[in-house]
Every structure is written in C-alpha cells, then in structure tokens.
Amino acid sequence: MPKTAREKWIELIKDERVFEIIAPVVVGILVLVSWDIFVRVTNLPPYLLPGPLLVFQTLIRDWGELFPALLITLKITVVAFILAVVSGVLIAVLMAQSKWIEKSLFPYAVILQTTPIVAIAPLIIIWLRDNTFGALVLCAWIVALFPIISNTTLGLNSVDRNLSDLFRLYHASRWQTLWYLRLPSAMPYFLGGVRITGGLALIGAVVAEFVAGTGGARSGLAYQILMSGYKLQIPRMFAALLMTTFVGVIIFSVLMLLSNFLLRHWHESSARPED
Numbered sequence: 001m002p003k004t005a006r007e008k009w010i011e012l013i014k015d016e017r018v019f020e021i022i023a024p025v026v027v028g029i030l031v032l033v034s035w036d037i038f039v040r041v042t043n044l045p046p047y048l049l050p051g052p053l054l055v056f057q058t059l060i061r062d063w064g065e066l067f068p069a070l071l072i073t074l075k076i077t078v079v080a081f082i083l084a085v086v087s088g089v090l091i092a093v094l095m096a097q098s099k100w101i102e103k104s105l106f107p108y109a110v111i112l113q114t115t116p117i118v119a120i121a122p123l124i125i126i127w128l129r130d131n132t133f134g135a136l137v138l139c140a141w142i143v144a145l146f147p148i149i150s151n152t153t154l155g156l157n158s159v160d161r162n163l164s165d166l167f168r169l170y171h172a173s174r175w176q177t178l179w180y181l182r183l184p185s186a187m188p189y190f191l192g193g194v195r196i197t198g199g200l201a202l203i204g205a206v207v208a209e210f211v212a213g214t215g216g217a218r219s220g221l222a223y224q225i226l227m228s229g230y231k232l233q234i235p236r237m238f239a240a241l242l243m244t245t246f247v248g249v250i251i252f253s254v255l256m257l258l259s260n261f262l263l264r265h266w267h268e269s270s271a272r273p274e275d
Contacts, residue, residue, distance in 0.1 A: 066239060069221045074247060077140060077251070080137045083141050084201060092148065092152035096157060106153070110146070112142055117142060117208070118207060141201075145197075155187070155188065159182050209221070
C-alpha cells in the first residue's frame with residue numbers, strides 16, 4: 001500500500017540526518033518566541049533588553065557598518081586559525097620525536113594556555129603598535145594554539161603498539177613511521193583539536209579587538225559592540241553579538257563537516273550505521 005503523507009513525514013522526522021537539522025532549528029525558534037514574549041509581557045525598554053524583531057531590524061539598518069567590521073574580525077580569525085594549525089602541528093611533531101623534547105616544551109604550551117589573554121593583550125598591542133592587525137592576530141593565535149598541540153601530541157603518542165612493532169620489524173625509518181603510521185593515527189585527535197581551535201581563534205580575535213578598541217583602535221565587531229555599549233545602543237550591540245555568534249556557528253559547522261568528510265570511511269567517530 002502507498003504510504004500516506006503523514007507516514008512519510010514521520011519517517012522523514014525519524015531520519016537521523018534530517019533530525020540533526022530540524023532539532024536545532026526548532027529549539028532556536030522556541031528561544032526566539034520565548035524571548036519576544038518575555039520582552040512584551042514585562043514591557044522591558046530596549047536599552048535593557050531589546051526584542052528579537054528590533055535586533056533584526058537594527059541588523060538590517062546598520063548592515064553597511066557592521067558587515068565591514070565582520071570582515072575584519074573574520075580575517076583576523078582565519079589568519080590566526082591557519083597559523084595555529086600549522087605551528088601547532090609542527091610543534092607537536094617535534095615533541096613527539098622524543099620524550100625529553102616533549103617534557104621540555106609542553107609546560108610552555110600550558111603557560112600560553114593558562115595565561116589570561118586580557119592580561120597580555122595590552123602589552124602585545126603596545127609592542128606592535130605600528131602593526132595593529134599583526135598584534136590582533138598574535139593574540140588570537142596564542143588563544144587558539146594549545147588544543148592543536150595537545151590533541152595532536154596525544155594522537156601521535158597513541159599509536160597501536162602492534163602496528164608500531166610491525167613497522168620496527170620491517171626496519172621502517174623514523175620519518176616513514178611518522179608519515180605512514182603516526183600521522184594517520186593522530187588524524188582524529190588532530191581534527192578534534194581543529195574544531196576547538198576554530199572557536200578559540202574567534203574568541204581570541206574578539207578579546208584582542210576589545211582591548212584595541214579601548215585604546216582607540218577601530219577594528220572589528222568587538223569595537224562595534226564596545227561603542228554600542230558606551231552609547232547605550234543596545235539593539236545595535238545585540239546585532240553585532242548575533243553576527244559574532246553566527247560566525248562562530250559557521251566556523252564550527254564547516255570544521256565539523258570537514259572532519260566527518262575526512263574520517264567517514266575509516267573512523268568510528270564519523271561512520272554511520274548501515275540502514
């Protein structure tokens with residue numbers, strides 16, 4: 001018997017891939033509706049909490065100023081992300097060559113991770129005052145570097161012992177073992193670090209822009225948020241925050257898709273059960 005429209009819709013909802021798309025959309029709509037109802041019922045003024053409709057209207061109205069700021073923040077994020085990935089992998093490969101090297105260098109990677117960027121960003125911006133963009137990239141790079149080093153080093157050291165013995169039995173060189181065994185084994189760990197690093201690069205860029213903005217340097221969405229707060233233009237501030245959040249979601253989604261694409265045929269984390 002042919003399936004009814006209701007049965008087809010139920011099957012579509014039960015499809016895991018469709019559910020992964022529909023569920024976040026439904027939750028987002030419920031949050032926006034609840035937000036709008038709360039603002040209307042409590043009659044809050046816009047300078048305390050603007051409604052979502054007012055935020056979207058402000059976003060459209062001020063798009064000409066907010067979009068160039070978005071491009072600046074995105075540029076800083078992408079450059080810092082690429083530098084963090086490349087340098088993080090090189091440092092992890094270096095540390096994986098010897099336990100002595102790892103024990104000597106890893107504590108300094110931890111220091112970079114645990115040092116508050118808001119404490120050192122003003123110094124970096126002062127030291128590189130003739131190159132504001134470079135200073136902002138450096139701050140974002142510091143924030144984004146550690147997950148790549150940590151995850152990739154863990155992956156390089158988590159090689160199957162039987163496979164390692166097999167490579168040693170066939171007298172594989174150190175670089176052959178690294179290229180054909182250790183790097184492929186570290187790929188899931190590395191990609192997990194990449195997903196974290198993408199968001200941290202954005203956070204580092206925004207924090208650095210806040211610091212630069214307090215010093216009078218005009219750049220990025222963080223400066224727009226800062227100035228909107230000073231002028232009590234709260235709907236504009238929420239619009240800039242919305243753009244920043246949207247960029248973060250896009251970055252994570254792209255990196256997640258890339259990870260699933262690279263791992264889908266051979267690793268359990270991205271393999272889907274057969275229907």
